[in-house]
Amino acid sequence: MNKEYGFATKQIHGGHTKNLPGALTSPIYQSSTFVFDSAQQGAKRFAGEEDGFIYTRLGNPTEMELEEKLAGLDNAEAGVVTASGMGAISSTMHTFLKAGDHMIASKVVYGCTHSLFDEGLRRYDVDVTFVDTTDTAAIEANIKENTRLIYIETPANPTLDISDIGAIAKIAKAHDCLFVVDNTFCTPYIQRPIDLGADLVVYSATKYLNGHGDVVAGAVTGRKELIDQIHMVGMKDMTGSIISPFDAFLVSRGLKTLDIRMEKHVQNAKKVVAFLDGHPKISKVYYPGLESFKGHEVAKRQMNLPGAMISFELKDGRAAGEKLMDAVELLTLAVSLGDAETLIEHPASMTHATYSPEALQKAGISEGLVRLSIGLEDAKDLINDLDQALAQL
């Protein structure tokens, strides 16, 4: 793919494999295994002496197309796609961490990511320190001689905390640590961590990348030498967390409209934030686009747009939050995010239920926090629905 092309062209044409019948769209290679011309060819492929497909857990043309498209959008050398975002994260961690290693992670991350780090990896004697990564000095202060990896989400799920990718990349490099950024809330359209110095970028492709609420998938992009290791260690042997060719096809198809979907998501989010900010029943709105938001300046520097995820606190806490979520009519009460439908959920009891009360408190995730994933509906309908629901509190 010619790197001179613009984002919109690359999201449509990137990774495209021409095919014999000349179909406009690539065929879906829904095949578990691939035929060898000869015993020698099979042996050569297994030995890595000849390019070619062997078995879908090791690689598949439909998945390769998605990997190349996504890597192109991230300005990365290569990519690997997985069965879920957690598959991407765990395959990466199992590839690069071993017993006795230490890692630093944002104290605010998605719930299952938190439990993978706080319980899963500890089972294999990997030590994790959760740090307020919005404070880069705190990262430096927690680096040990066995620190191998720094992991952040920015904006973080669900508090939208903003960590400075460029500043943390410098710290990671200085201490020979791998720097991994979960870019799920942004996508490459809004933020490109590789350009800012990250080594690897992970995604729940379930979200904005696929964008239609009908696939669970994940992805990692970065330097080819690292991605090849994730393919051949994390994916092949450790987790086997492979995506189906059909789901890879759906994500590739979703990516074709990524730019215009993100523009509309953000346009709607800004209108909803303007309605929520200062509302008499709301005590605080968390949104990187608000000048009053703590990470606003860093967000402006590293994000092209402020995103479409919003969290807010109701003055009357969890009871009011539950009432609000039961009173909305158009907004959908469901977890996940990045879909065409606007979704509303309660992190403390849902997406972040894996956190202990102490961890919730340390992460700043209060009982009264409500999270919105702003969709593609008419903004006025979203605002009217929130207005009528808030009026019932």
Ligand SMILES: CSC/C=C(/NCc1c(COP(=O)(O)O)cnc(C)c1O)C(=O)O
């Ligand atoms: C059961 S809760 C639904 C999932 C939610 N999040 C997922 C997620 C993952 C993991 O991605 P999957 O394995 O594709 O779900 C990784 N990284 C981030 C920033 C995420 O938000 C959610 O609603 O916040």
